[in-house]
Amino acid sequence: MEPISRRRAVAGALGAGVLVAAAPPPAASAAIAAADVPAPRFAVERGARLRVLRPAKFVDPDEAIFNANSRKFAEETGVEVRIDYVNWPDMPVQVAVAANTGQGPDVIIGFGADPHLYADKIIELTDLADYLGAKYGGWHELAQTYGRRFNSRAWLGLPMGGTTSPVVYRAAWVKEAGFDGIPNDLDAFLRLCQGLKRIGRPCGFALSHAPGDAPAYANWLLWSHGVSLVDENGKVSLDTPATLRALDYARALQETMIPGTMAWNGASNNRAFVAGEIGLTQNGVSIYYSLKTAQDAAQNAIAADTEHAEMPYGAAAKAPETALTLNAMVPRYTRAPNAAKEYLRFMMEAPQYDPWLTGCLGYWSQPLKNYGASAVWSSDPKLKVYSAAMDTPFYEGYKGPITPATGAVAENWVVVDMFARVVTGQQRPADSVREAVRAAQRHYRT
Structure with missing residues (x-):
């Protein structure tokens, strides 16, 4: 029900390629449509290791299934993954320290406008975002707002899900x-x-x-x-x-x-x-x-x-209403940008993403339209109001461009x-x- 403490987050982090033990995630819904789109080639760097920073859980399966999916990635690619789960109020400081010191996590899963705050310190994810959008029916409006540079088709961040507040x-x-x-x-x-x-x-x-x-x-x-x-x-x-x-x-x-x-x-x-x-x-x-x-x-x-x-x-x-959005970034300082992008691609694909969406009972609602067919949304009529969390024109800084000022006003x-x-x-x-x-x-x- 509440974020885990920083001490517990560090103690429960994933290290040396061994992920926290977790039950296998549920199977993906057969109803998820996926176009036959060739995946971009991200040549994973030899000996790559990834450190991932993201907000702590509010529901237990968020971390458990995220860990299981990350373990699966490590097993399939040989890339070691460590995940640091951080209390929500501590995230802005953690992200700022990494961006301003030029060292830290290889994948930063921040909130909403974060990629726009650090646009000159992260790599573009346009190839990855275009692939996922083409394969899974396109991106919802809020995902495009937070993901793309204003008045551009260039993607700075990769929105992974949003939780709305009805x-x-x-x-x-x-x-x-x-x-x-x-x-x-x-x-x-x-x-x-x-x-x-x-x-x-x-x-x-x-x-x-x-x-x-x-x-x-x-x-x-x-x-x-x-x-x-x-x-x-x-x-x-x-x-x-x-x-x-x-x-x-x-x-x-x-x-x-x-x-x-x-x-x-x-x-x-x-x-x-x-x-x-x-x-x-x-x-x-x-x-x-x-x-x-x-x-x-x-x-x-x-x-x-x-x-x-x-x-x-x-x-x-x-x-x-808008959705508090998990928005992934890859900092320029990382020595493994391809491994980082491949990790994000893997986590957003249906065999991994839909079990996470379903296991969290829709807490992080989908940014990609085809995941709206997930079985989670028909499993309980009381969840229906959360299914379109990211299908909204409202966002932090509405109605203007998403800029560093947007994030600064919010923070x-x-x-x-x-x-x-x-x-x-x-x-x-x-x-x-x-x-x-x-x-x-x-x-x-x-």
Whole structure:
């Protein structure tokens, strides 16, 4: 349910070509269509060894199956693989150190805009991305946004999957609050949350520095009110009446929440939901996965009452959600660029990728369209809302170009803090907007 500690990550890392023991991954779905496309030739360097850096698990099979697939790669190629799993909040620092010192992992699986932050320090992956897209039905919109250099067909990163954050809720409690499901209207959604508080089953959303959860909530507040961080040309566009309405709405919604959300980390809402302290939150599939697979009848009963739905659209034409995306990069300093690219190709092929997708219960939803036919999406109707996580026009830095400024604004919590200052009473909405605009402009002007 929560990322493993750094100490445990190092202790559990893969070293000297011997991967952590794990159960064999489930078989790939027979339904995955694959075109007859010749694979690119990546001549693996003699004596190549790979060190891989990636975020730690939120669901156990993420690491177990990733390890098993990596072991399989090592057995087939003779390339030793070591994987370091790192706590999510520590990832930006780890990636920056590697990029700025010119030494470290041969494959870095970072988040979203990371390849654009370090575009001059990584090698292009266009040949690999074009091959995978041609073979597996093309890339979803969000994968193209995060993978390609802006206004170019050149791929800087290779998106491996994304976890979105729809509404996770207790159906019985929502009904007790007077609603049959999650309304798509913002005013009705506020009334639902007020009703949940009234019956002692409040909602909970993070506006702390909780990776994944807080940006998902803050961006939803913006996008559902028709606001974007920047316009199509990259000009900061927060200073609008709609932003003030979004801040007022956030303040009203905060009043319906369980106390303590401003100190939440990435696992806090998971714990609160499982403990029955909240009846509604916004999250990936990890909450449902932990409840469904628990060896505890009480938790299984909560899973039976747990449902998922898209966040209310408000002013948006599609669900105003993006996906926290795993985005792989190959640094220029690596001595084994071909081995690194071959490793990524191997991990994205159906015999490896679909068991990972399925074993994680869709936690990292597919970037390649043909994987939408995976059996995981028909195995449980409650997972359906996660199946199109990367089929979205929304992204960090929407609506502008993905640039280093995009990542810098996200990593400095500019949008999250804009809302946090208002809901905690530190600033009036207009003042908080001005501070956010100044902070965003500093990054977009450099």
